[in-house]
Amino acid sequence: MSYHRSAFWALSVAILRGFLRDKASVFFAVIFPLMFLVLFGGLFSSQDQSKVDLVQVGDVALVDELPDGAREAFEDTFEVTRSDDLAAAIEEVRKGDADVVLEQRGDELIAHYTQTEQVKAAITQGTLRALVDGTNVALSGEPPRFSLSSAAVEDDSLTTIQFVTPGLLGWAIAMSAAFGAAATLQGWRQSKLLRRLQLAPVGTGTVVAARIAVTLTIALVQLAVFVGLAAAAFGLQLTGSWWMSLPLVVVGTLCFMAVGLFAGAVAKTVEGAVNLANFLVLPMAFLSGSFFPLDGAPTWLQRFSDLLPLKHLNEGMLDVMVRGQGPGSAVVPLLILAAFAVVITALAAKLFRWDTT
Amino acid sequence: MTAILARGLIKTYGDLTAVDHVDLEVGEGEFVGVLGPNGAGKTTLLEMIEGLRRPDGGEVRVLGEAVWPRNGGLQARIGVQLQASSFFERLTVREQIHTFASLYGVGRAPADEWLERVGLVDKISTRVEDLSGGQAQRLSIACALVHDPELVFLDEPTSALDPQARRNLWDLLSSINDAGRTVVLTTHHMDEAEALCDRVAVMDRGRVLVLDTPASLVRGLDAPARITVAPGVLDHAAALELPGVAEVEHDDLDGIVLVTRDPSTVLAELATSRRLDGVRVQTGTLEDVFLSLTGREYRA
Numbered sequence: 257m258s259y260h261r262s263a264f265w266a267l268s269v270a271i272l273r274g275f276l277r278d279k280a281s282v283f284f285a286v287i288f289p290l291m292f293l294v295l296f297g298g299l300f301s302s303q304d305q306s307k308v309d310l311v312q313v314g315d316v317a318l319v320d321e322l323p324d325g326a327r328e329a330f331e332d333t334f335e336v337t338r339s340d341d342l343a344a345a346i347e348e349v350r351k352g353d354a355d356v357v358l359e360q361r362g363d364e365l366i367a368h369y370t371q372t373e374q375v376k377a378a379i380t381q382g383t384l385r386a387l388v389d390g391t392n393v394a395l396s397g398e399p400p401r402f403s404l405s406s407a408a409v410e411d412d413s414l415t416t417i418q419f420v421t422p423g424l425l426g427w428a429i430a431m432s433a434a435f436g437a438a439a440t441l442q443g444w445r446q447s448k449l450l451r452r453l454q455l456a457p458v459g460t461g462t463v464v465a466a467r468i469a470v471t472l473t474i475a476l477v478q479l480a481v482f483v484g485l486a487a488a489a490f491g492l493q494l495t496g497s498w499w500m501s502l503p504l505v506v507v508g509t510l511c512f513m514a515v516g517l518f519a520g521a522v523a524k525t526v527e528g529a530v531n532l533a534n535f536l537v538l539p540m541a542f543l544s545g546s547f548f549p550l551d552g553a554p555t556w557l558q559r560f561s562d563l564l565p566l567k568h569l570n571e572g573m574l575d576v577m578v579r580g581q582g583p584g585s586a587v588v589p590l591l592i593l594a595a596f597a598v599v600i601t602a603l604a605a606k607l608f609r610w611d612t613t
Numbered sequence: 614m615t616a617i618l619a620r621g622l623i624k625t626y627g628d629l630t631a632v633d634h635v636d637l638e639v640g641e642g643e644f645v646g647v648l649g650p651n652g653a654g655k656t657t658l659l660e661m662i663e664g665l666r667r668p669d670g671g672e673v674r675v676l677g678e679a680v681w682p683r684n685g686g687l688q689a690r691i692g693v694q695l696q697a698s699s700f701f702e703r704l705t706v707r708e709q710i711h712t713f714a715s716l717y718g719v720g721r722a723p724a725d726e727w728l729e730r731v732g733l734v735d736k737i738s739t740r741v742e743d744l745s746g747g748q749a750q751r752l753s754i755a756c757a758l759v760h761d762p763e764l765v766f767l768d769e770p771t772s773a774l775d776p777q778a779r780r781n782l783w784d785l786l787s788s789i790n791d792a793g794r795t796v797v798l799t800t801h802h803m804d805e806a807e808a809l810c811d812r813v814a815v816m817d818r819g820r821v822l823v824l825d826t827p828a829s830l831v832r833g834l835d836a837p838a839r840i841t842v843a844p845g846v847l848d849h850a851a852a853l854e855l856p857g858v859a860e861v862e863h864d865d866l867d868g869i870v871l872v873t874r875d876p877s878t879v880l881a882e883l884a885t886s887r888r889l890d891g892v893r894v895q896t897g898t899l900e901d902v903f904l905s906l907t908g909r910e911y912r913a
């Protein structure tokens with residue numbers, strides 16, 4: 257038994273060394289997805305914190321006479337400066353130095369803004385309209401009949417980083433598992449190492465187990481690095497049952513190793529196998545919401561994405577890592593991923609040949 | 614006990630019969646060489662015996678056990694160097710042989726010893742991708758022998774080696790054979806087969822044409838001896854008159870060649886007339902046997 261263990265360890269160490277010494281693999285498995293994390297987490301999230309620069313020209317009674325509570329909310333959204341020169345202020349907006357110019361002519365509140373900053377334009381318009389409506393209601397003396405209070409379904413702190421970390425992690429894991437399996441299978445076949453191993457007294461099971469152990473180790477390191485960096489640098493906050501991401505990562509890895517085995521079994525060369533894995537995983541990442549949420553996508557596309565294993569990995573991880581769902585929410589994604597893994601592995605095994613010929 | 618017992622082995626690839634009804638029996642402790650032109654079926658035959666390819670017909674028993682299906686107990690007792698070297702990517706020489714050693718449950722110290730025996734001590738921290746062809750071949754041989762197998766298969770082990778490495782490998786193979794290990798190798802070097810092998814098999818087009826000791830193969834060829842006499846020592850007419858000479862050939866560089874089936878008489882005659890200086894005698898070689906059996910055309 258210890259004999260098989262020594263073979264298992266020796267193979268695992270050999271595979272891990274081969275991976276760590278392959279700079280391109282390490283880059284694409286770890287560094288490349290981290291670059292996306294820094295990009296999305298660092299650059300895009302800073303945008304939703306920045307205030308709208310508002311230039312107030314002359315007296316604007318509506319704003320000047322805001323009650324305390326409303327004023328606070330107003331100042332959360334707008335950074336107010338004052339000016340007397342309307343033309344100069346509008347020029348500032350045109351050049352992008354300010355976001356909006358506000359003036360009042362009689363009972364009319366006029367906002368000059370530029371459409372190039374769409375997000376800020378929308379915020380400006382919405383906030384000011386709410387302000388005007390609210391004031392109108394208050395002046396009418398009647399209590400408002402309807403009220404709308406909006407509350408995000410997600411935790412209040414669900415900022416960009418909360419969204420992108422699980423999705424990008426899903427993509428990173430899918431990519432390194434699929435590439436690793438595809439490249440190993442084809443590489444070992446090309447180099448005839450598979451045949452040499454066939455001659456050694458190690459079972460196919462030991463060889464496969466070693467490859468799986470290494471890929472799982474890499475995936476768990478990816479998880480730690482991703483969550484660690486996102487938490488330390490960009491304020492990621494994990495919710496209660498985040499630990500369920502561990503089984504999700506494990507089963508997701510197995511599933512995408514199967515995708516890689518499939519690519520490795522079909523393709524005739526190492527490059528072919530890696531390209532095929534890429535061809536399968538990259539579009540899947542887009543369609544599974546790894547890079548941006550699918551909420552705005554057409555319904556047929558959302559239904560289609562349900563057929564992709566990565567979608568379920570991403571959803572499962574979002575649920576347990578940031579949406580505050582209980583551990584039970586990961587069960588269905590886990591089962592779906594496991595089913596994908598079994599089916600794809602069976603398909604790969606059917607297509608597999610020991611030899612290139 | 615017999616180390617290898619193969620009966621009626623057949624392997625076909627489409628229309629091509631790569632190995633055609635081959636019988637082979639190798640005794641324990643024997644050193645057997647397989648010769649044959651490119652594409653003769655040597656590698657295919659060996660791989661069927663090793664259990665790497667499944668024969669389309671016939672049966673093989675190795676060390677008393679069936680080769681199919683894969684049998685871990687048997688695999689631990691045989692060592693194989695494949696014609697194409699195959700290594701784990703990006704490992705150093707030392708890591709490579711340690712990995713193979715672990716697959717056979719062998720420790721690091723004996724593995725390091727093998728690196729010494731094949732002369733790779735200076736290269737232990739070189740990655741396998743950076744080895745020269747001959748160095749890679751030596752590493753591949755060391756990896757095949759690391760678990761001290763009872764039966765060793767080597768497919769053209771010396772094809773990429775320099776003369777030093779080749780001679781050293783001969784010594785190494787002889788020593789493991791002397792220690793009771795059975796060795797089967799393929800080669801294109803006739804001198805190698807003659808120097809090392811107890812018996813050689815000559816294959817062509819999937820068949821074993823002969824299987825015998827090198828000496829009896831050469832004897833069986835019954836080739837005339839060729840005695841070369843230095844230029845100017847003998848003229849054509851005198852040469853033809855010597856007793857026992859069947860034919861006389863002229864060679865511009867070397868002088869006159871006397872072809873004879875009775876070299877003793879011819880040499881005695883040359884000795885009495887004091888014409889032995891610079892004489893060279895060539896009897897049949899394994900190469901002659903090989904060429905007479907397989908002809909001289911290129912193989913596909």
Ligand SMILES: Nc1ncnc2c1ncn2[C@@H]1O[C@H](COP(=O)(O)OP(=O)(O)OP(=O)(O)O)[C@@H](O)[C@H]1O
Pocket residue numbers: 613626629631649650651652653654655656657658696
């Ligand atoms: N996998 C394969 N598919 C199809 N044909 C094959 C295959 N392997 C070998 N052959 C053919 O079988 C024949 C025997 O090949 P084999 O490799 O056994 O020759 P060999 O005697 O080892 O030659 P060499 O001296 O060049 O190594 C060749 O004609 C070869 O083309």
Ligand SMILES: [Mg+2]
Pocket residue numbers: 655656657696768
């Ligand atoms: Mg060959």
